[in-house]
Amino acid sequence: MNKITITRRIFQVVSLILLVYGAYIFKEWKGSYETEQSFFPSLQAPAGKISTTQFEKGSILWPSGATPVIENYPPSLVCRFNPKGGLFKACILHFFSENLTWQTQIKYLLPYITLFILLCFIFGRMWCGWVCPIGTVGDFLTFLRRKMNIPLRRFPQNFRMNLSFTGYGIMVIALAISTIIGMPNFARYQCYWFLPYCQICPARLICPMFGLIKPNWKDFSTGITTTFTILAWIVLGLFIAAFYFGRRVWCHMCPVGLINSWFNKGAGVELHKKAIKCIKCGYCADCCPMGLTKMYEMNKDGIYNQNACIMCFRCVDVCPREDCLTARFFGKRIQSKDFFRRTKDAKKIP
Amino acid sequence: MQKKFLDRYRETIFKGFASNRGIVNNISSESIEYLQETENPCMETFYQAIIDFETKKFVDTEKPLVGYFCSIVPEEIIIACSLHPVRLCCEDQIWTQAGEEVSPGDICPVVKSVCGKFYSGFYDKFEIVVVPGTCDPKTKLAEMLSPLIDIYFLDPGRDADYLKNADIWERKYRDFFDFLKKRFNYSAGRKELISACQKTNKRTEIFRKIYQLRTKNPDAINSFDYYIMIYASFFMDIDLWNISAEKVYKEASAKEDKRTCGRPKVLLAGTPVIFPNFKIIDVIEKSGLSIAADIQCTSFGRFYNPVEIDEETESGLIRALTLKNIAGSICPCLLNLEKMINLIIDTVKKYNLDGVIYYNLRLCQVFDIQTAIIRQALKQENVPFISIKTDLSKEDTGQLKTRFEAFREMLEIHSK
Numbered sequence: 112m113n114k115i116t117i118t119r120r121i122f123q124v125v126s127l128i129l130l131v132y133g134a135y136i137f138k139e140w141k142g143s144y145e146t147e148q149s150f151f152p153s154l155q156a157p158a159g160k161i162s163t164t165q166f167e168k169g170s171i172l173w174p175s176g177a178t179p180v181i182e183n184y185p186p187s188l189v190c191r192f193n194p195k196g197g198l199f200k201a202c203i204l205h206f207f208s209e210n211l212t213w214q215t216q217i218k219y220l221l222p223y224i225t226l227f228i229l230l231c232f233i234f235g236r237m238w239c240g241w242v243c244p245i246g247t248v249g250d251f252l253t254f255l256r257r258k259m260n261i262p263l264r265r266f267p268q269n270f271r272m273n274l275s276f277t278g279y280g281i282m283v284i285a286l287a288i289s290t291i292i293g294m295p296n297f298a299r300y301q302c303y304w305f306l307p308y309c310q311i312c313p314a315r316l317i318c319p320m321f322g323l324i325k326p327n328w329k330d331f332s333t334g335i336t337t338t339f340t341i342l343a344w345i346v347l348g349l350f351i352a353a354f355y356f357g358r359r360v361w362c363h364m365c366p367v368g369l370i371n372s373w374f375n376k377g378a379g380v381e382l383h384k385k386a387i388k389c390i391k392c393g394y395c396a397d398c399c400p401m402g403l404t405k406m407y408e409m410n411k412d413g414i415y416n417q418n419a420c421i422m423c424f425r426c427v428d429v430c431p432r433e434d435c436l437t438a439r440f441f442g443k444r445i446q447s448k449d450f451f452r453r454t455k456d457a458k459k460i461p
Numbered sequence: 462m463q464k465k466f467l468d469r470y471r472e473t474i475f476k477g478f479a480s481n482r483g484i485v486n487n488i489s490s491e492s493i494e495y496l497q498e499t500e501n502p503c504m505e506t507f508y509q510a511i512i513d514f515e516t517k518k519f520v521d522t523e524k525p526l527v528g529y530f531c532s533i534v535p536e537e538i539i540i541a542c543s544l545h546p547v548r549l550c551c552e553d554q555i556w557t558q559a560g561e562e563v564s565p566g567d568i569c570p571v572v573k574s575v576c577g578k579f580y581s582g583f584y585d586k587f588e589i590v591v592v593p594g595t596c597d598p599k600t601k602l603a604e605m606l607s608p609l610i611d612i613y614f615l616d617p618g619r620d621a622d623y624l625k626n627a628d629i630w631e632r633k634y635r636d637f638f639d640f641l642k643k644r645f646n647y648s649a650g651r652k653e654l655i656s657a658c659q660k661t662n663k664r665t666e667i668f669r670k671i672y673q674l675r676t677k678n679p680d681a682i683n684s685f686d687y688y689i690m691i692y693a694s695f696f697m698d699i700d701l702w703n704i705s706a707e708k709v710y711k712e713a714s715a716k717e718d719k720r721t722c723g724r725p726k727v728l729l730a731g732t733p734v735i736f737p738n739f740k741i742i743d744v745i746e747k748s749g750l751s752i753a754a755d756i757q758c759t760s761f762g763r764f765y766n767p768v769e770i771d772e773e774t775e776s777g778l779i780r781a782l783t784l785k786n787i788a789g790s791i792c793p794c795l796l797n798l799e800k801m802i803n804l805i806i807d808t809v810k811k812y813n814l815d816g817v818i819y820y821n822l823r824l825c826q827v828f829d830i831q832t833a834i835i836r837q838a839l840k841q842e843n844v845p846f847i848s849i850k851t852d853l854s855k856e857d858t859g860q861l862k863t864r865f866e867a868f869r870e871m872l873e874i875h876s877k
């Protein structure tokens with residue numbers, strides 16, 4: 112039995128429910144603009160909202176363009192296209208893209224940015240492994256593959272490196288477009304180019320379905336929307352294939368994960384290795400959903416916080432040597448000391 | 462693929478070494494000595510199993526017997542194919558002499574004993590023998606035995622680096638699995654593999670408990686009993702072993718606090734101790750030391766790590782087995798020296814042991830060759846270390862005893 116992994120799975124499911132159906136559960140926080148404003152008075156809806164074509168018209172609380180879409184942004188919150196999330200909404204990339212276009216004044220954004228950075232300094236990239244609903248969906252796909260007895264596809268190290276460069280490329284382009292269309296001269300492009308990354312993000316198609324809303328599968332009205340629609344399909348296909356065959360390779364490319372990963376080194380949550388205990392069995396490298404092998408290679412005692420590590424602690428769970436790998440929180444050990452935990456029942460694999 | 466060596470000469474070779482055939486069907490008197498008395502009545506099962514095995518009754522099972530050597534051969538895969546794995550490593554002087562007819566005097570005693578047992582017709586019930594290419598004598602052993610029995614040669618390569626070799630190992634284990642399935646016409650899949658892994662994991666759990674108990678109080682289960690349990694695991698049915706070992710553990714832990722061990726505790730490293738070659742244990746115990754822990758491949762190396770199942774797909778399971786059996790092994794035939802040193806230092810520190818005895822069986826070069834480096838490394842860590850080299854004969858017992866007594870005195874001074 113792998114204690115940490117079980118905890119993590121439960122955490123993921125609970126987060127998914129909270130993020131997706133949060134507004135249903137906490138009824139009084141309907142997620143309406145007014146309620147949110149009472150919590151966060153600094154919120155100001157910019158005038159003249161922008162139309163986007165991401166929803167099936169009329170099927171959603173906010174018909175395109177009609178409602179102010181400023182929401183609160185705790186760090187990396189879930190997708191804006193999840194219609195029922197309410198208070199729990201909007202990812203960090205969405206946050207940047209949107210506000211760059213609106214040219215929101217920095218003082219309004221400061222509380223969110225501070226909160227984001229603070230949480231990142233504490234938890235590092237734990238978001239990806241423990242909370243992200245898209246990651247949870249992906250893990251479910253992986254789970255399906257395992258049940259279907261289809262071998263895992265392992266990707267080489269440099270392929271994954273290139274993926275993260277691609278991710279950075281996409282992110283820079285997306286943010287650049289958002290900035291440009293925010294300029295008055297280019298405002299006429301806004302209705303097509305608003306939130307450029309979100310338009311191709313798989314979450315745009317996946318998240319609404321949780322709220323039992325039909326996502327906008329196709330929009331062939333103009334050349335640009337057609338391009339975006341087709342790109343979104345391709346990306347969704349890649350997303351499903353990546354998670355199904357290769358665990359978390361996708362996460363090397365996800366811009367949200369990339370932003371979070373800047374804070375991984377020096378985060379409060381840390382992985383520690385005691386090199387003398389290691390017998391180089393390779394389990395830690397083999398089980399890593401991100402395909403990281405650094406843990407295996409480490410020959411010195413120390414803290415292991417790789418940029419790409421999603422802090423899932425799977426490696427801590429499977430390491431057969433007691434006390435070799437430990438998960439720590441500001442230097443304090445957080446996982447159970449009982450090393451028999453794993454040998455009890457080999458069959459229960461979360 | 463099954464290896465067929467020397468097929469053309471099979472008959473001639475078979476006839477050529479006939480003189481020993483039919484000898485020694487009785488357990489040697491030396492072995493009997495160690496099976497005489499025990500403090501734990503629960504050990505009876507193991508004693509009986511060994512007596513049965515040594516008197517050629519082997520094991521009471523319907524399943525076909527598959528022999529193997531070394532911990533790098535995956536027992537789990539053999540069990541999953543509904544076969545009965547029997548580890549054939551043995552170090553018996555009588556059989557060594559029998560084996561000298563076939564193999565030269567200056568080679569590994571294990572190879573000689575095994576040749577002795579096979580060429581004299583003692584081991585005749587095996588359907589197939591899996592020989593790993595870990596060290597040179599083992600590799601040749603595959604060819605030596607090929608006129609007598611079907612051999613499967615499993616070559617893990619000599620580099621235990623996960624990053625370089627994981628895929629190769631996985632393929633080799635899969636070939637082995639496929640071969641067994643085809644040969645015995647049995648369809649096994651991940652369900653069987655998982656249940657086999659569960660069995661070995663259960664064994665690991667019990668073994669860890671026993672190991673920990675012995676590091677605290679080596680007398681709770683004395684060294685002879687411990688090694689007899691280990692030897693019994695070579696051929697006993699794994700479920701039976703688990704049940705019996707659990708009983709022994711329960712009994713021993715119940716009366717644990719009544720006994721205390723006043724003698725210095727040592728870690729026994731080096732060549733594996735295999736029944737009936739218990740000379741070294743005998744001498745160590747008689748010189749006032751007690752073996753509280755060991756890191757040998759027959760016991761620790763084989764049992765201590767569980768199979769960590771990360772992916773329950775068939776390929777994931779096979780991969781987990783390669784990691785446990787090859788990458789995580791402490792076999793000195795592979796590039797494992799650093800691991801071995803770390804393990805020794807860590808075990809000594811963790812269980813507060815007083816010193817390390819490094820046992821070299823004469824003619825086993827892989828252990829011998831790294832002695833000097835281990836000695837230096839342990840010197841730096843200030844861990845008392847003694848290395849001894851001996852063979853199967855009992856001639857040097859007195860000399861060894863003197864050395865161990867000197868070592869004990871040194872430990873007593875050291876710990877003050």
Ligand code: SF4
Pocket residue numbers: 384388389390391392393394395396406407429430431432435436
């Ligand atoms: S799982 Fe643990 S013992 Fe195995 S290589 Fe990784 S850190 Fe070392």
Ligand code: SF4
Pocket residue numbers: 382395398399400401402403406419420421422423424425426427
């Ligand atoms: S290194 Fe460990 S904690 Fe980090 S992603 Fe890999 S398995 Fe998870």
